[in-house]
Amino acid sequence: MPEPQGVFKLEPIDFPRPPTVVFVLGGPGSGKGTQCAKIVGAKDGKRYGCEHLSAGDLLREERGRPDSEVGVLINDHIKNGSIVPSEITISLLQKRMLESITERNIDRFLIDGFPRSEEQAEAFENTVAHPTFVIYFNVTDDTLTARLLNRGKTSGRVDDNLEAIKKRLVTFHGQSMPVITRYQQQDKVKEIDAENGGVEDVWERVQTALTDWQLA
Numbered sequence: 044m045p046e047p048q049g050v051f052k053l054e055p056i057d058f059p060r061p062p063t064v065v066f067v068l069g070g071p072g073s074g075k076g077t078q079c080a081k082i083v084g085a086k087d088g089k090r091y092g093c094e095h096l097s098a099g100d101l102l103r104e105e106r107g108r109p110d111s112e113v114g115v116l117i118n119d120h121i122k123n124g125s126i127v128p129s130e131i132t133i134s135l136l137q138k139r140m141l142e143s144i145t146e147r148n149i150d151r152f153l154i155d156g157f158p159r160s161e162e163q164a165e166a167f168e169n170t171v172a173h174p175t176f177v178i179y180f181n182v183t184d185d186t187l188t189a190r191l192l193n194r195g196k197t198s199g200r201v202d203d204n205l206e207a208i209k210k211r212l213v214t215f216h217g218q219s220m221p222v223i224t225r226y227q228q229q230d231k232v233k234e235i236d237a238e239n240g241g242v243e244d245v246w247e248r249v250q251t252a253l254t255d256w257q258l259a
Contacts, residue, residue: 051113053130055170056137059144064172065093065256067155068223069180071202071211072190074237074245075155078180081246082153082253091256094149098157101135102127122201124210126159126218129166137171153178160218161225177226178252180237180245184212 067075079095106117113131120127136154143149158164182190188208195203202211226232233252237245 051128051130051134053133053166053170056141058141058150060150062140062144062172063093063151064174065151065153066157066174066177066226067153067180068177068219069237070182070184070187070215070219071208072187072194073180073182074242075180077242078178078235078237078245078249079153079155081242082249085250091151091253092149093151093153094143094147095153095155096136096139097155098132098136098159099155101139102132105131105135118201122207124202124207124214126163126214129160129163132157132163133167133170136167140171158219158222159214161221164222164225174226174231175256176231176233177223178249179223179232179234181234182238186238187212 067079069075076095076097079097082091083093083095085091102117102121105111106114106121108114111117117127117131136157140152143152158167188205191203191208192205194200201207223232235245235248235252
């Protein structure tokens with residue numbers, strides 16, 4: 044695959060104020076995006092005051108730009124279930140975070156589907172911030188596969204097919220699980236059972252895990 048272009052050279056940036064970051068991790072199809080949307084939209088006094096940034100969505104958005112210098116590279120990685128180079132993903136996250144802080148006065152971020160490797164975790168810590176904690180949605184491979192195949196009937200995504208799903212799960216276990224272990228060793232992981240029950244059952248568990256993170 045071609046190397047990323049210089050426009051995505053990774054460097055630390057000066058935020059107007061330090062961002063607070065929560066990583067949201069789990070296998071593909073574990074419900075990360077669904078639960079992040081519920082956190083951001085929570086009512087009834089559950090004011091978390093944060094913005095949801097999906098690494099995958101940012102990459103797909105960049106891939107779709109007609110003038111993108113790395114669109115083909117991103118698409119190749121997505122189709123193959125492999126990890127997009129850190130400088131691309133982190134640069135996209137940096138840009139969106141800076142916009143949120145300066146334009147919308149939001150400095151608390153749920154970053155979904157990132158980091159996908161220890162190298163990405165270290166690069167993010169060195170150029171953006173260390174996570175306050177990590178939410179990990181635990182789901183078995185069989186359930187993840189079934190969910191993704193069902194989603195693939197309507198999603199139109201190039202990676203929601205059996206061949207790509209198998210590759211994504213290999214990548215998750217080989218490269219992303221060590222990230223979760225890394226943060227477990229730092230006592231930063233809030234593990235959520237996302238296997239049993241429906242969306243609302245998982246949401247109840249998420250709210251319990253986030254009790255200490257609510258705003259006054």
